[in-house]
Amino acid sequence: MKLLTTAHSFFLITSLLLNSPVSATKKTTTTTSTTATTASATATASPSGTISNGPFPADLNGSNFTYPFPVKLYKFVSQGLNLEMAFMDVPPKPTTSTTTTTPAKTALLLHGKNFCGPTWNTTILALTAAGYRVIVPDQIGFCKSSKPGSHYQFSLQQMALNTHSLLATLSITSNVTVIGHSMGGMLTARYGLMYASSIANLAMVNPIGLEDWKALGVPYLSIDANFATERASTYGSIRGYEQATYYVGTWAPAYDVWVNMLVNIYQGSKAVAYAEGQARVVDMVLTQPVVYEFGLLTPRTLLVIGDKDNTAIGKAWSPPDVQAKLGHYDVLGKQVAAVIPNCTLVEFADLGHAPQIQDPDRFHEALLSWLG
Numbered sequence: 001m002k003l004l005t006t007a008h009s010f011f012l013i014t015s016l017l018l019n020s021p022v023s024a025t026k027k028t029t030t031t032t033s034t035t036a037t038t039a040s041a042t043a044t045a046s047p048s049g050t051i052s053n054g055p056f057p058a059d060l061n062g063s064n065f066t067y068p069f070p071v072k073l074y075k076f077v078s079q080g081l082n083l084e085m086a087f088m089d090v091p092p093k094p095t096t097s098t099t100t101t102t103p104a105k106t107a108l109l110l111h112g113k114n115f116c117g118p119t120w121n122t123t124i125l126a127l128t129a130a131g132y133r134v135i136v137p138d139q140i141g142f143c144k145s146s147k148p149g150s151h152y153q154f155s156l157q158q159m160a161l162n163t164h165s166l167l168a169t170l171s172i173t174s175n176v177t178v179i180g181h182s183m184g185g186m187l188t189a190r191y192g193l194m195y196a197s198s199i200a201n202l203a204m205v206n207p208i209g210l211e212d213w214k215a216l217g218v219p220y221l222s223i224d225a226n227f228a229t230e231r232a233s234t235y236g237s238i239r240g241y242e243q244a245t246y247y248v249g250t251w252a253p254a255y256d257v258w259v260n261m262l263v264n265i266y267q268g269s270k271a272v273a274y275a276e277g278q279a280r281v282v283d284m285v286l287t288q289p290v291v292y293e294f295g296l297l298t299p300r301t302l303l304v305i306g307d308k309d310n311t312a313i314g315k316a317w318s319p320p321d322v323q324a325k326l327g328h329y330d331v332l333g334k335q336v337a338a339v340i341p342n343c344t345l346v347e348f349a350d351l352g353h354a355p356q357i358q359d360p361d362r363f364h365e366a367l368l369s370w371l372g
């Protein structure tokens, strides 16, 4: 339990530092542990950048994948760098109703590590048809966003802050439905802890981080070693991993689109900076657990689990006895749902890591019926 307590206080402190509005300008601080506990609850992001509508070159920051909806860039300064976060902002489908009020329902879709905004293509259609305005960012270091590589400190808090600032710049400050998959699901948990007051609903789809892999015995691997692995990624290695982990051993031609979308970035014009960033992202998810804080989540929450998923960070370089303990989503879903205060669990016994890709119809039926 000592480890758990230490990890928990570490993340409270990290959260405080990132959220403190005075930390950048004030050298002395009178912050006490009392204010520390309220800091994350009152965290706000002010509009802090500008939106560019393009047009942009086909190869945008190292990805030339054609997105299903227009791409915009959120330009802002973070960690002293001028950065661009690519995103899609898709309006709700017009209804036959004559009322033309400003849409009050916004959904924010957060992609996973081996995914990009476009992998939400069917979910964007389902949500806009249900009246949602849908915002779909590519995180910094990913896809069509800037690749600051080794010049950026990647953290879940930083990604949540970047994303929250994007929404603030779009004047979206309340009633947000946050939906995240895989690493984006882990980010959704962090986002929900930091910005609860802006959230209407929180949905995590086969999130990673339902367990603390390092506490279960996964050895630490250096960022340099992660970088070498990232640089060695090919169509074959990505497909092999996804087939075994995401799709229960099966393969469909449509899955190739998502593999090639990644291969294009791994071999693209920002290949080295991309791998540097991805190596840090592996380090980030391994060293920044959210599992100890699920009990602190206050929004209404949906946890969607494809039970056949076996994703676990570090499993590939762990000894067999450790490997055997990791990635049992059929157990982890129920465990975590019991800890989150207001959680509905939906399990798909036959699906893997990406239910929204493997069986979009069943996934969207579950999501939309929970959203109501």
Ligand SMILES: *[C@@H]1O[C@H](CO)[C@@H](O)[C@H](O)[C@H]1NC(C)=O
Pocket: 104, 105, 106, 175, 177, 200, 201
């Ligand atoms: C908030 O969003 C929900 C759907 O998530 C919608 O039903 C509701 O009308 C919205 N409320 C306000 C006050 O905008």
Ligand SMILES: *[C@@H]1O[C@H](CO)[C@@H](O)[C@H](O)[C@H]1NC(C)=O
Pocket: 121, 122, 125, 254, 257, 258
């Ligand atoms: C989403 O993208 C995949 C891969 O390109 C494609 O197979 C599928 O038809 C798309 N779905 C929709 C509804 O556009």
Ligand SMILES: *[C@@H]1O[C@H](CO)[C@@H](O)[C@H](O)[C@H]1NC(C)=O
Pocket: 058, 059, 064, 065, 263, 264, 267, 268
């Ligand atoms: C995108 O890059 C790939 C190489 O990764 C290339 O084969 C393809 O022609 C490019 N497409 C566009 C539209 O530039």
Ligand SMILES: *[C@@H]1O[C@H](CO)[C@@H](O)[C@H](O)[C@H]1NC(C)=O
Pocket: 299, 300, 341, 342
């Ligand atoms: C869960 O959240 C909803 C919406 O905020 C609320 O109506 C409901 O009472 C909550 N349920 C529990 C058990 O807290």
Ligand SMILES: CC(=O)N[C@H]1CO[C@H](CO)[C@@H](O)[C@@H]1O
Pocket: 056, 057, 060, 061, 084, 145, 146, 147, 148
């Ligand atoms: C960091 C980086 O390469 N950013 C580029 C992302 O794409 C925009 C649009 O082409 C460029 O202006 C940035 O320089």
